[in-house]
Every structure is written in C-alpha cells, then in structure tokens.
Amino acid sequence: MFSRSLYRLRNLSRHNGHSFYNSSSYFKHSALITAFQPLLHNKPYATTTQHAASTSSLNQTELAKFAAIAESWWDAEGPFKPLHVMNPTRLAFIRSTLCRHFGKDPFSVRPFEGLKFVDVGCGGGILSEPLARMGASVTGIDAVDKNIKIARLHADLDPVASSIEYQCTTAENLVEEQKKFDAVIALEVIEHVADPAEFCKSLSALTVSNGATVISTINRSMRAYATAIVAAEYILHWLPKGTHEWSSFLTPEELVMTLQRASISVEEMAGFAYNPLTGQWSLSDDVGVNFIAFGIKNSE
Numbered sequence: 001m002f003s004r005s006l007y008r009l010r011n012l013s014r015h016n017g018h019s020f021y022n023s024s025s026y027f028k029h030s031a032l033i034t035a036f037q038p039l040l041h042n043k044p045y046a047t048t049t050q051h052a053a054s055t056s057s058l059n060q061t062e063l064a065k066f067a068a069i070a071e072s073w074w075d076a077e078g079p080f081k082p083l084h085v086m087n088p089t090r091l092a093f094i095r096s097t098l099c100r101h102f103g104k105d106p107f108s109v110r111p112f113e114g115l116k117f118v119d120v121g122c123g124g125g126i127l128s129e130p131l132a133r134m135g136a137s138v139t140g141i142d143a144v145d146k147n148i149k150i151a152r153l154h155a156d157l158d159p160v161a162s163s164i165e166y167q168c169t170t171a172e173n174l175v176e177e178q179k180k181f182d183a184v185i186a187l188e189v190i191e192h193v194a195d196p197a198e199f200c201k202s203l204s205a206l207t208v209s210n211g212a213t214v215i216s217t218i219n220r221s222m223r224a225y226a227t228a229i230v231a232a233e234y235i236l237h238w239l240p241k242g243t244h245e246w247s248s249f250l251t252p253e254e255l256v257m258t259l260q261r262a263s264i265s266v267e268e269m270a271g272f273a274y275n276p277l278t279g280q281w282s283l284s285d286d287v288g289v290n291f292i293a294f295g296i297k298n299s300e
C-alpha cells in the first residue's frame with residue numbers, strides 16, 4: 001500500500017531538481033521574501049522559560065515559543081491541531097518503514113514490542129503515546145520542562161502510555177549519558193534547533209548500529225513559504241504567527257547530506273499532501289513542503 005506514495009531516494013533529483021527554487025541565495029534576494037520581511041521578523045514570543053541546561057542544540061527563542069503554548073498540547077483544535085491531524089499519516093510512515101527494517105509484522109497490534117525508541121523533542125507526547133501503544137519502550141525528551149510535565153500528566157491517564165519515560169533534557173545530554181536506542185525519532189524539531197548538523201550527530205550517536213532514524217520537517221521551498229508560513233500562520237491561523245522561520249527549513253537534499261555526514265543513510269522519504277476538502281493528510285511523492293525521512297545508522 002505504501003509503494004505508490006513513498007518517495008524513494010533515487011527520485012530526489014526528479015522531485016526536487018528545482019535548484020533555482022531551492023537556492024538560498026535566490027531566496028535571500030527574492031522580491032517575495034522582501035515583501036514579507038515584516039512577517040518573517042515578527043517574533044511575538046517572550047524569551048524567558050524553564051528548560052534543559054544550555055547545550056548546542058538549544059535555540060532559546062524557539063523554546064520560548066513552545067513554552068508559551070504548552071497548555072494546548074492536547075487541545076485537538078488548538079495550535080497543535082496540525083500535528084494531531086498529521087499524526088495518523090506520520091505514524092503510517094513510521095509503522096511501514098520501521099516494521100520493514102526491524103522485521104516486524106506491520107499488521108500486528110503491537111509491532112514495536114521489544115524495541116527501544118526515543119522521541120526527541122516530544123512536546124506533550126502526541127507521538128510518544130501511540131508509539132508506546134504500538135509496543136515500543138519509549139523515552140520522550142524535550143528541552144522545555146513545561147512540555148514534559150504536560151506529557152507526563154497526560155500519559156498517566158492511560159495505563160499503556162504511563163510506561164513512557166519522560167525527561168526534560170536534550171539529545172546531546174543523552175549522548176553524554178551513553179544512552180542508545182533502536183530507533184531515534186525527531187518529528188518537526190530540526191527546524192527549531194540551533195545547529196542542525198550537530199543535532200543530527202547527536203541523533204546518530206544515540207542510535208545503535210543498524211538502528212533507525214526518522215526525521216520530519218519542512219522544505220525550504222517557495223511553496224513552503226507560501227503555505228506553511230503565510231497561509232498556515234497569517235491567513236488560516238492554524239499556527240501562532242512566528243512559529244516558523246523560513247530560513248531554518250532544510251531541503252530534502254540538505255537533510256540527506258547532513259544525515260549522511262552523521263553516518264545515517266536515508267533510505268526512504270515521503271511528502272505529506274493536504275486535502276482541503278477532507279482536511280486530511282496523506283503520504284505523497286511530493287516533498288515540496290512537509291516531508292519525512294527514514295534512515296539507517298551505518299554499522300561501525
């Protein structure tokens with residue numbers, strides 16, 4: 001069922017060959033970006049909040065954005081609605097790729113039984129909880145203490161989710177503690193960290209040899225600027241204004257290269273397509289805006 005919608009790595013150039021559109025120098029000087037400059041620099045968030053001790057991946061301004069709306073994590077109509085609505089689609093990708101990789105039955109109720117996952121930048125646990133219900137032994141970490149408190153409270157409402165270990169920390173702190181996981185998952189986080197390359201190195205160091213990494217983010221494309229920022233934040237109000245900095249987005253090629261340098265080979269990629277008629281997302285070959293990648297840690 002996936003073979004149609006999955007974006008294979010060999011197709012990268014076909015789908016993302018618009019080097020003109022993906023050139024950051026083009027965008028820095030584009031008339032459109034200049035016209036929207038006030039929006040790009042609108043930062044309506046306070047910058048003081050309680051979070052993990054300062055380490056390389058932390059961007060204080062970004063963390064303050066999430067602390068400011070932490071109470072809303074489980075409000076399915078609130079600022080995290082897009083993540084709630086996308087959840088079944090991203091879980092379908094994770095189920096498919098990880099079951100294939102770990103030789104598990106994708107039709108099983110608890111296919112991830114016996115596997116250790118870490119959900120990096122777990123927020124309120126929107127992804128950690130279903131992963132735990134699918135049998136994984138889940139550690140959820142987030143740099144914002146408030147997020148972890150909310151994640152803990154919510155998980156404790158469910159006997160299965162209450163097995164999740166939540167911790168206010170960073171990937172690099174877990175590396176120092178020499179923690180290792182079968183799968184390292186960081187969805188919608190890399191565009192909010194201070195140094196994506198260092199962040200990927202930490203994710204890699206947390207992954208066992210031949211383990212899996214799953215990352216989702218937003219493409220630094222013209223279309224992403226128009227939809228994920230202008231439409232989602234300023235027209236539709238799906239997300240608070242200033243949630244995303246266009247310049248922090250990564251193109252699929254950049255993500256592949258960054259992971260490659262961190263000893264992770266991207267094997268599969270898919271885009272997320274939004275259907276405005278149904279309000280649902282589905283996996284697609286189109287990685288022009290939102291996309292997700294699955295990679296394998298090279299054996300040492």
Ligand SMILES: C[S@@+](CC[C@H](N)C(=O)[O-])C[C@H]1O[C@@H](n2cnc3c(N)ncnc32)[C@H](O)[C@@H]1O
Pocket residue numbers: 057058059062063066067083120121122123124125126127141142143144147169170171186187188189192193194
């Ligand atoms: C858009 S949310 C994504 C939440 C969750 N991964 C999901 O997709 O449902 C980004 C999360 O990453 C966290 N975060 C940002 N930078 C981080 C870092 N350097 N280390 C750990 N967490 C971070 C934020 O606090 C926030 O909860």
Ligand SMILES: [Mg+2]
Pocket residue numbers: 188189191192244
């Ligand atoms: Mg984001």
